[in-house]
Amino acid sequence: MSDSKPIIWMRPEKPARGPAPTHSRGQIAAVAIDIADSEGIAAASVRAIAKRLGTGAMTLYRYLPTKEDLYTVMIDEATGFEPQEPTGDLRADLTTLAHRRRRIFLRHPWLAPLLATRPIMGPNFMRGMERDLAVLTGCGLGMDDTVAVLNLLHSWISGAVQAELTERATADQSGVDRHAWRLRMEPYLTSLLATGEFPHLSRMVQTSEIGEADERFENGLAIILDGIEARFSTVTEKNGSRRPISGTGGGPPSTRRAIVQRGARSSTTE
Amino acid sequence: MSDSKPIIWMRPEKPARGPAPTHSRGQIAAVAIDIADSEGIAAASVRAIAKRLGTGAMTLYRYLPTKEDLYTVMIDEATGFEPQEPTGDLRADLTTLAHRRRRIFLRHPWLAPLLATRPIMGPNFMRGMERDLAVLTGCGLGMDDTVAVLNLLHSWISGAVQAELTERATADQSGVDRHAWRLRMEPYLTSLLATGEFPHLSRMVQTSEIGEADERFENGLAIILDGIEARFSTVTEKNGSRRPISGTGGGPPSTRRAIVQRGARSSTTE
DNA sequence: CCCTGACCGAGTACGGCGTACGCGGTTTGA
DNA sequence: TCAAACCGCGTACGCCGTACTCGGTCAGGG
Numbered sequence: 001m002s003d004s005k006p007i008i009w010m011r012p013e014k015p016a017r018g019p020a021p022t023h024s025r026g027q028i029a030a031v032a033i034d035i036a037d038s039e040g041i042a043a044a045s046v047r048a049i050a051k052r053l054g055t056g057a058m059t060l061y062r063y064l065p066t067k068e069d070l071y072t073v074m075i076d077e078a079t080g081f082e083p084q085e086p087t088g089d090l091r092a093d094l095t096t097l098a099h100r101r102r103r104i105f106l107r108h109p110w111l112a113p114l115l116a117t118r119p120i121m122g123p124n125f126m127r128g129m130e131r132d133l134a135v136l137t138g139c140g141l142g143m144d145d146t147v148a149v150l151n152l153l154h155s156w157i158s159g160a161v162q163a164e165l166t167e168r169a170t171a172d173q174s175g176v177d178r179h180a181w182r183l184r185m186e187p188y189l190t191s192l193l194a195t196g197e198f199p200h201l202s203r204m205v206q207t208s209e210i211g212e213a214d215e216r217f218e219n220g221l222a223i224i225l226d227g228i229e230a231r232f233s234t235v236t237e238k239n240g241s242r243r244p245i246s247g248t249g250g251g252p253p254s255t256r257r258a259i260v261q262r263g264a265r266s267s268t269t270e
Numbered sequence: 271m272s273d274s275k276p277i278i279w280m281r282p283e284k285p286a287r288g289p290a291p292t293h294s295r296g297q298i299a300a301v302a303i304d305i306a307d308s309e310g311i312a313a314a315s316v317r318a319i320a321k322r323l324g325t326g327a328m329t330l331y332r333y334l335p336t337k338e339d340l341y342t343v344m345i346d347e348a349t350g351f352e353p354q355e356p357t358g359d360l361r362a363d364l365t366t367l368a369h370r371r372r373r374i375f376l377r378h379p380w381l382a383p384l385l386a387t388r389p390i391m392g393p394n395f396m397r398g399m400e401r402d403l404a405v406l407t408g409c410g411l412g413m414d415d416t417v418a419v420l421n422l423l424h425s426w427i428s429g430a431v432q433a434e435l436t437e438r439a440t441a442d443q444s445g446v447d448r449h450a451w452r453l454r455m456e457p458y459l460t461s462l463l464a465t466g467e468f469p470h471l472s473r474m475v476q477t478s479e480i481g482e483a484d485e486r487f488e489n490g491l492a493i494i495l496d497g498i499e500a501r502f503s504t505v506t507e508k509n510g511s512r513r514p515i516s517g518t519g520g521g522p523p524s525t526r527r528a529i530v531q532r533g534a535r536s537s538t539t540e
Numbered sequence: 541c542c543c544t545g546a547c548c549g550a551g552t553a554c555g556g557c558g559t560a561c562g563c564g565g566t567t568t569g570a
Numbered sequence: 571t572c573a574a575a576c577c578g579c580g581t582a583c584g585c586c587g588t589a590c591t592c593g594g595t596c597a598g599g600g
Contacts, residue, residue, distance in 0.1 A: 005454075006457070007454050007457075007458050009458050010457065010458050015567095015577085016568085016569090017567065017568050017569070017574070017575045018566070018567060018568080018574095018576025018577055019565085019566045019568095019575095020566095020567085020577085021577070022577080022578080045558085046557080047558095050579095055578075055579080056579040057559090057579080057580095058559080058560095058561095058579050058580075058581095059577080059578050061558095061559070061560095062576085062578075067559085113383065113386070113387055116429065116432045116433065117436055119436060121458070123462070126468060127467070127468075130467070130468045130469075130470055133474060134470050137470060143473060143474055143477055143478045144479070146474075147474060147478050147480075148486070148490070148493075151486065152430075152489075152493055152494070154433075155429035155433055156426040156429055156494075158432070158433075159425035159427070159428035159430075160421075160422075160425040160426075162387065162428070163386065163421070163424075163425055166386065166387055166388060187276070187277075187280065188276075188277050188280050189391065191280075192393070197400070198400045200400055200403035201396065201399060201400050201403060203413060204417060207413055208413045208417050210417075216418070219418055219422075220418070220421065220422045220425065223497040224493070227493040227494050227495070227496040227497030227500070228497075231496070285547055285548085285596095286597090286598095287545075287546045287547065287596070288545095288546050288547025288548055288596060288597080289547065289549095289594090290548090290596085291547090292548080315585085315587085316587065316588080317585090320550095325549075325550080326549065326551070327551095327587095327588090328550055328552095328589095329548080329549050331587095331588070332547085332548065332549075336587085336588085337587060
């Protein structure tokens with residue numbers, strides 16, 4: 001009763017005794033990804049996937065015990081794995097890493113939301129994390145700093161690309177609907193701004209150009225990399241020493257405090 | 271047929287001629303928020319909300335035409351509005367802003383995912399944006415820079431807090447289940463690390479202390495603020511000039527290019 | 541004044557979802 | 571050879587959002 005199932009990645013693909021399975025987890029996940037990419041994650045229902053495979057809905061449960069397991073495999077399959085050898089240039093390597101992740105999120109618009117709301121430990125994902133750790137430590141960062149930098153970058157990319165995808169989905173609306181959407185939204189916005197309570201917002205709408213998503217990503221990435229480099233630059237003209245993450249940055253020293261405790265392992269190795 | 275509904279915020283709360291409504295959008299949203307906070311957003315079904323209100327399910331559709339409209343009102347209600355007067359210290363003001371947003375996201379674990387996946391234009395949200403714009407411009411930033419900084423910060427906060435919430439939800443699992451989860455996960459992780467293909471990952475698990483969520487947030491925030499301050503610091507000992515966002519940062523000039531085009535409005539005002 | 545139309549509350553019902561259960565057929569190790 | 575293990579999958583249950591409908595209620599115009 002409490003033993004349930006031993007995690008999807010531990011279940012063997014091939015059975016020991018019965019007839020050979022007609023399908024496979026990877027095949028099912030591929031079909032689900034295809035549907036989710038084109039029609040949205042909500043359209044990737046068990047029945048819809050089964051119909052595409054020309055089989056019964058309940059058949060899929062022989063391969064994936066729950067819908068959550070399907071998501072798990074979809075995420076790992078869509079994440080894929082692309083190698084990256086460290087060049088030693090922290091900024092260049094982080095840029096490569098960030099662009100790859102954004103590209104994958106854009107290719108699968110459902111991926112970022114799913115990835116952000118559950119713990120991921122699929123083999124592809126683990127390989128990717130191992131690669132990222134290798135790249136960062138290859139740039140001379142310690143393990144704690146590596147983890148901190150990766151967390152920071154991944155969090156931002158997830159949030160930024162989700163915003164980009166939401167904007168894209170809103171802008172899509174299939175042409176004609178887009179016009180209808182504007183028609184419904186405009187009077188509300190106009191009435192809001194007409195109250196005079198939003199002077200800055202009005203000025204923003206009138207004077208600020210939003211810019212392309214690519215540019216905004218590059219822009220944000222540059223700022224974040226500046227912040228990271230300020231602490232971890234390996235090649236610096238000033239001096240060769242690297243400042244630990246807990247050190248002071250560019251602001252007044254009084255407002256700073258140590259953040260990450262390093263070498264703070266307890267006495268026993270357990 | 272194509273006129274449908276004129277956006278939820280434009281529909282009047284009080285009817286012109288009929289009997290007075292028993293409930294209100296705000297009341298319904300409050301109940302929904304209460305359920306979502308304690309039992310998850312999926313538990314905030316129309317029937318469940320109606321049951322709590324002691325009314326029929328279809329009654330709610332007199333107030334909120336679709337579930338999506340319910341989400342819209344929930345988001346705006348949960349976002350709330352808290353004033354903030356600019357101090358002129360960019361770093362301090364951004365820190366205040368970031369902490370407020372994180373606090374709200376943590377109070378309503380369903381908020382960040384919902385907010386990230388749809389365009390938000392509710393009155394509370396608009397007031398908050400107006401306040402943020404006022405704070406940033408009050409620090410001396412131009413409108414384009416203000417928008418860029420806010421986007422960057424909000425994207426990171428969304429991603430970071432979602433990761434924190436996912437970790438918290440995984441760790442919760444109600445005590446006993448937590449043990450069962452570890453029991454199911456451990457053999458898989460052990461077998462993965464035992465392959466020897468994940469040396470850095472193994473080292474991370476063994477040597478790196480993850481640290482508290484509060485510390486990690488403060489840590490990431492400090493790095494991002496460093497990056498922002500490097501471009502926009504209003505109070506600098508070196509010199510008083512601020513560099514625009516499109517200027518060169520800390521890297522080699524050859525790899526940089528202008529990012530935000532300013533004053534690029536087309537000729538006609540239409 | 542009353543009556544007419546606008547609005548309210550809510551029951552019924554429909555199509556879709558994830559999935560528990562069970563049955564008949566197929567394969568294979570002992 | 572034969573029972574255990576496994577496959578494909580039809581049926582059915584309890585959720586979900588919500589379209590449709592109907593009787594009751596209130597307010598403004600005659």
